[in-house]
Amino acid sequence: MASSPASNQLTLVVEESDGFSPNRMYKVVQSYLVSIAVSGASTARRLCITVPYDGDDNAEVRSEAIQITVDTGEEVVDFYQEAKFLWRVAIRESFGNTGQFFYSHGDPTEVKYFELTFDERYREFAIKSYIPYILEQAKTIRLWTNNEDAMWKPAKLRQVATLNTLAMKEEKKKALIDDLSKFVQKKEYYNRIGKAWQRRYVLFGPPGTGKSTLIAAMANFLRFDIYNLELTKVTSNDELRSLLINTTNSSILVIENIKCSVELQEGEKEKKPTAEGSANDDESKITLSGLLNIVDGLWSDCGDERIIIITANYKEMFDPALLRPGRMDILIHMGYCDSSVFRVLASYYHSLTNHPLFSEIGELIEVISIITPAEVAEALMRSDDAEIALKGLMDMLNGKDMSFDHMVIEALWALKKEWGTRLLEHVDI
């Protein structure tokens, strides 16, 4: 980046390349400008959409291939905190006289660049705060899901949750943050012991208790992408292997609702697709050993900073082989709402730390005991007016028909009794 002050304005220039290698900052700025332009947070009115040509006119254009850039000539105004930043997308000709050996035949070549202009009094602020902020934004979290062709496709991240907004008991949250923070600093340790740098979590809890929210919050905390593996779409261990190879380092692999995804049986023989390449119903199952062995083996060679999260609604849904000591590291139970979780939700949705209705609502929640954070969150979101929202929540709690829920809980306890509670020797958060 070069700077050239003019009157009381300062200009920083970010060129596409230094003549020898691409300037990574150029890509970072490009994706930042696109993201604010697409979200409507900037003044850009003209975006450029391209799909790089792959030599095959008839090939299907995949949405992953589409590239959006801010068009040359555009000016983009960005307000960051109190400062105004003006970005200009430009192009200049270079005759190769700046050490660019491959331009040295006399033909001009185009060099794209971004020009950032701002008031000189923001010099330090721009360098120490705005630019680092843009670098941080460049690592937006992407969610990927697998399709029937064993390819990852981008999906919309349903929620941009953070650990701050996640309602979870404070001590559990702290333990989780400690664990994640230690994990990302352990590269040397994993290298030394010769094991894959990965951490494995099991999340369980009834629907609506925040498992997906927690995963999104973990991804946000670590700035990792999420790969949501839908096992029902995987027809063989080979496909599974190929999908796993195509995930990036510093990412989270999620296998949700494992029992619902696929009937995984320990010891089941791996089924092969038929000669025509199609798979019948039976063959659409991958094996539990296939899943575990591939995950175990593959990343010890080529995976760094991997998190694997397996979720289910009840602990008993996990196959004992999956929960064998050494297989998974941390077990997290996401439970029903209690009064402390309700308080976190109230402060998140209405910035309330206290209210005369809090104790009554807290007591009701504890008595009912099987209300989910999702139900409470939904009631709190019904109105922007905290008073109305809290009254609505109280009405909902008072009117909750517990007969059906109780029947379900009773049935689950019976199941649990029958199956027994498996003793797990990992850390149980």
Ligand SMILES: Nc1ncnc2c1ncn2[C@@H]1O[C@H](COP(=O)(O)OP(=O)(O)OP(=O)(O)O)[C@@H](O)[C@H]1O
């Ligand atoms: N612990 C929580 N903290 C904050 N918000 C929560 C929490 N639990 C649920 N919610 C709210 O409820 C919605 C649904 O929760 P979420 O999808 O995370 O639950 P889940 O346990 O993953 O459910 P499912 O098993 O059905 O996928 C979220 O979008 C969020 O708004």
